Amino acid sequence: MPLKFSQDIESLLKRLSETSLTLADIITETKERGFSLVIGLITLPFLFPMPPGLTAVLGIGSLLLAAQMALGRRTPWLPKKVAQFQFPHAFVLLLLKNLKKITRILEKLTKRRLPRIADNPRVWQMNGVCIAWLTLLLMLPIPFTNPIPTIGILLFVVATLESDGLLICISYILTLLITLLFAFIIYTLWHTPGLLQNLFQ
Numbered sequence: 001m002p003l004k005f006s007q008d009i010e011s012l013l014k015r016l017s018e019t020s021l022t023l024a025d026i027i028t029e030t031k032e033r034g035f036s037l038v039i040g041l042i043t044l045p046f047l048f049p050m051p052p053g054l055t056a057v058l059g060i061g062s063l064l065l066a067a068q069m070a071l072g073r074r075t076p077w078l079p080k081k082v083a084q085f086q087f088p089h090a091f092v093l094l095l096l097k098n099l100k101k102i103t104r105i106l107e108k109l110t111k112r113r114l115p116r117i118a119d120n121p122r123v124w125q126m127n128g129v130c131i132a133w134l135t136l137l138l139m140l141p142i143p144f145t146n147p148i149p150t151i152g153i154l155l156f157v158v159a160t161l162e163s164d165g166l167l168i169c170i171s172y173i174l175t176l177l178i179t180l181l182f183a184f185i186i187y188t189l190w191h192t193p194g195l196l197q198n199l200f201q
Helices: 004-018 023-047 053-072 089-106 122-136 145-162 165-191 193-199
Strands: none
Touching: 004 023, 004 089, 004 145, 023 053, 023 089, 023 122, 023 145, 053 122, 089 145, 122 145, 122 165, 145 165
């Protein structure tokens, strides 16, 4: 059975490839589901090489939405500068091309399970805390690490949209593992000053 996530994201990406939708337009039409959908839409690009200038805008957008989830808000809001962001047409086409590969994997992982966990307002807030934390890790200027927290964020997005309580629990464990991995990476970079420079040579 196709995921609501894959159907909604593909529909949004197709519309973005045909017309100049802003993040504000998408939030308006998706309402409460806009939290998860827009977070999924703006973090999905981090799985692929991105044009210069997109990282900061998309990262700030994801962080702000996740922070609102953590505070228990059900209606998403973005500042005007971020809300008016439009995806470059060529980049939307690239996302559409690769979306099937991602959703093919996700469809094997999720289904409606443990609804008492998935539908709990406190779990909604905890998901927001975890997504905000993963977004902060995503925004760290460490080369080649973007896809790692992005996977964690997308799992939360899919689990929330599909009401999959088991996948939410797995996402918490993955968040802990990602945090430990970044702690190790930062520790290694701190104690090996020339390593970061060598990565760019």
